[in-house]
Amino acid sequence: MPEVTFVQAVNQALMYEMGADERVVVLGEDVAATGGVFRATEGLVERYGADRVIDTPISETAIAGMGIGLAAEGMRPVVEIQFTGFIYPALDQLLNHASRLRNRTRGRLTCPMVLRAAGGGLIKSPEHHSDTPESLLAHVPGLKVVIPSTPAQAYGLLLAAIRDPDPVVVLETSRLYRALREDVPDDGVALPIGMSFVRREGTDLTLVTWGGMVPDVLAVADELAVDGIEAAVIDVASISPLDMGPILESVARTGRCVIVHEAARQAGFGAEIAARLADEGLTSLAAPVTRITGYDAIYPLARLEGRYVPDRRRITAAARKLLEYA
């Protein structure tokens, strides 16, 4: 079984599900003729035809809005917004419409659509290509938001998203697209949405993260282990619905938690997890819940971007500091 990259896993999931379910259609900018600017949709139009793999005009509002119409009519649209920074013109469609259609009609019309977008920094791309708007989306009742961190998650969660009867936003991290490889059996088996994955067990401290920061956090845990510090690493993967179980269980053991994300800190999704800890997990906490995040600053251009995204040193320092609490 050949190893696949993250972006190949995305492609594999789309190939699989378009084959399995003829209601699945893919639309977005540059998804057909060139197979996506990252090649995530490569080969789909050749295999499934121009009726089901559709290059759209540059119209993010209409792309998301048409997804709603398609979904309400019983299709399974997978729409692509090329980069997270271009999701904002689609937000009205997601917030006011996609998320609400089922409730507004008491289940008469539903919106089983998937919206994929690539984001996250450190690939020296132009402005607006590195945004991480997950907390905005996680605030919207009626939406689901998943952020895979590995090829296997990319495959399994995208399948789950397409099969989900409700709208799911899948945020993919572009710097992971070709950074990781692993065996991903093309067996059509989905991973559950709404489950946090324990990526590493540990009793000294709990590191909570998702998406693009997962490799760094795992690396930090490895470094700490060299010094005999055993950090649990929890990969949230679905931020909405959020599975707090493993986080609460781990913190009950460790009493210490560092939450790591790339988005700006204020009102970032780390706040929700910290807030849940301050409520349901308070008695476990032996040390302040620490967030290591992007700064509350505009994501910088390429020359400075390496200083914006949390790096291993910042995470390690925070972890070590928590261990100083008795």
Add this chain to the structure above:
Amino acid sequence: MPEVTFVQAVNQALMYEMGADERVVVLGEDVAATGGVFRATEGLVERYGADRVIDTPISETAIAGMGIGLAAEGMRPVVEIQFTGFIYPALDQLLNHASRLRNRTRGRLTCPMVLRAAGGGLIKSPEHHSDTPESLLAHVPGLKVVIPSTPAQAYGLLLAAIRDPDPVVVLETSRLYRALREDVPDDGVALPIGMSFVRREGTDLTLVTWGGMVPDVLAVADELAVDGIEAAVIDVASISPLDMGPILESVARTGRCVIVHEAARQAGFGAEIAARLADEGLTSLAAPVTRITGYDAIYPLARLEGRYVPDRRRITAAARKLLEYA
């Protein structure tokens, strides 16, 4: 000095500042001819003319985007989005552009614009008129977000917002527009943005809230006082920049905190405050940080909306429960 309502205070601030600064212009839907659907801009066009008080087409994206162009050219636009539920098509302009212009150009071009919108529920209005999207906006570096709760705040914070050299979103709560009256001297004195107001001192428990929930929270504190429970009430007023000082100080005394807001809980702005407490205030906490909020559900139509917004009973119950912790 006659008492004014909240909406009159908004009007008074606009009148004042348009008189004091000819760079101030007001634009939006229905702001001129009919003086705003809530009459917030009533009389402005008669006083300052159609050049400075402008009825626009129904184009939220362009309204916000033109605000940016006006501001960059040295005007002081105050743009109105009629209801918070219609702010989403303007988000791209706020997030990608208004908030970033100064940083992108290293201060060469700036964006001293104000965007006002009315929201919050319980006025039996149609769908999308009751949204409380504050946490989305508070996540955006480069923006400021204020949410006045009294006529005096409406006046003072709006003046401050107009004079602010950076973009400020002012979220007004429509059910407060005519609910409260107070003396508001029309003296052109602004209130500081970025300051939490201690609305009530108290040593037993800290209630933190803003905007539309403030009257209810104050009422709860009064009720509790009848039983000898002294609750501090902190009215955050500016959620970005957030002034944690008074909250941390109060919780240092009380050890107990209930955060109340109307927006959905998950990734709502209450999470940010709770997260700050779980970090900077952890050692003070004697009881779980509790959030009493709107449910993670779609804001319901009129018949059920009263069950969505936190009511005094829910807040009181939460407060009393916290006092059970030793």
Add this chain to the structure above:
Amino acid sequence: MATVAPFDIPYTRIIAPDGSVDGDLPDFARDPAGVIPLYRAMVRTRTFDARAIALHRTGRLGTYPSGLGQEAVGAGIAQAMQAEDVLVPAYRDTGAQLGRGVTPFELLMYWGGDERGSDYSGPRRDFPVSITVGEHPPHAAGVALAMQIRREPRVAVCTLGDGATSKGAFYEAINVAGSMWLPLVVVIVNNQWAISAPRAIQSGAQTLAQKSVAAGFPGEQVDGNDVVAVADVCTRAVERARAGEGPTLIEAITYRLGDHTTVDDARRYREDAEVSRAWANEPIGRIRAYLVAAGAWTKEDEEGLLAECAAEIDRAAEEYLATPGMPVEAMFDHLYEERPPNVEAQRRQAMRESVADA
């Protein structure tokens, strides 16, 4: 300097305001009896409208947007559509909805503040009304794309106001429709006002129909107070779309005789004289005149129709007023197909508090 692309916008009227025939009668209207269903639909719409306003006035209905004066547009659109087509309406398109089979009871439930009102028993695939102005045309484009992909002979019809044509989402949708040649008909209900903004505020364009030029497909104006013309123009557009001949943009020119909604007072911003003039042009009288002149409609017919409509709406109002609201847990029951744990927990909590209340 050469001219490379010429365009023009046609206008259709068939029955003049005085009820006289002013154009080519379409087939369905050759026999005046063919016009009677349209007349009945308009009167039914107006009856509903008046009752809704009365219910609001007495505190028994929420904010309601009257369609007074615009009845011809809804009746004409509904006649043009087949059951299997899909309507994606704006909030004031009550007439079209009634014609599609949405019941007066459902409409009252919705405007009375109960989500169940959008669970239409008749046109199961029609969209609920869009309160967001002009954000719904992309949904209609998506519906049309689904029909096109599946090669179904169906059509999506989207209605929206003159004000809504200023929205980017409207434009993106018609532009995509032109690019993909979708089976979509978009009807602009130009009632001259968008709350307090007169038509001139919305656009410098001489007609709203010409917005279609930007999207590369035909646009046309129709006298929106002439139900025969509306039905004819819409039917032709819908059938072109069904035959794969692409989208059409129709500007139906009418007038909002009432306030914007029951919480608006239009006297603040428009002249009574303008409204009076517009009354002379309203759609129901002219068709009555036409039918009466053609000997196809009697005083008895009229009285019968009014009584029938009143009785139907009475029954609907009674049923609406007698329907209890939903319990608090209803808020959580259609958020997702399966409730996630956090939603389940909040639902239980809300129910507990509900019991405590009782």
Add this chain to the structure above:
Amino acid sequence: MATVAPFDIPYTRIIAPDGSVDGDLPDFARDPAGVIPLYRAMVRTRTFDARAIALHRTGRLGTYPSGLGQEAVGAGIAQAMQAEDVLVPAYRDTGAQLGRGVTPFELLMYWGGDERGSDYSGPRRDFPVSITVGEHPPHAAGVALAMQIRREPRVAVCTLGDGATSKGAFYEAINVAGSMWLPLVVVIVNNQWAISAPRAIQSGAQTLAQKSVAAGFPGEQVDGNDVVAVADVCTRAVERARAGEGPTLIEAITYRLGDHTTVDDARRYREDAEVSRAWANEPIGRIRAYLVAAGAWTKEDEEGLLAECAAEIDRAAEEYLATPGMPVEAMFDHLYEERPPNVEAQRRQAMRESVADA
């Protein structure tokens, strides 16, 4: 059915691809010497472009969108504008920016990943490039509104691609401009491609110029590879706007000879043959042919110009490469005029970590 509104779209070309005169020469071009500044501007732009690509190839510049083949549009626009006007450009409008006085050094800084590159020393009020496709026309409309309110004889000029015309923000902006009759000129740089999407994907509209019909003001096409025609058409539009005669939409028809950006490979989605054909039409050769035929340009002139441009860009590249990056605190220094406490705290923390790094 009566026709109520006719429109048509003109097209202008003055110098044909072979360098012959094919239309009415505008005043400035009567003497071929008047065309030389435009020629020089195009060559300078192309020199910059080639250098930027070379810097990217050697890892010393970020992603860069080449404007190869589109030089006439930028040169023509810049000539049409006065210093006090405001340009609101898209990312590929390097030529217009150079013409406006943005320096090659600044452009390299920006595309090299340094925000200081958008702190233009020349046109202080010009906007930085919009990476967001088609979201910037509203800014231009706002700038134009400021000018109109203050009764200044200034004009806002917005440039954007063919793909950007599919965006709702573009439409809302032109619609508002038509409604408010703003001093705004919008130039669509139709280079036939939007990454991999050919022009036909974007819209069913026969021309992009006709998008203006939806907004109620004139639209016209111009041969975007004919710098004389671009300058002429733009100048007339800018001067109309300045005189209060309203907005204009110009579609400049050109071709993107290069990849979408330095990280794109256009061979994946378009035929080499198409590109070869387009080269025959590129803008610089035709003007050189025109000038040479008119006896206004010699081999020595050409060599001198190339050397001059190369030297200027060399200097800029050296300065760019020698400029150290900003320290970490720069991230916080222009977020707000005054740093709020949380930003201040994060800034200090970032600086501490920076010191720890060193």
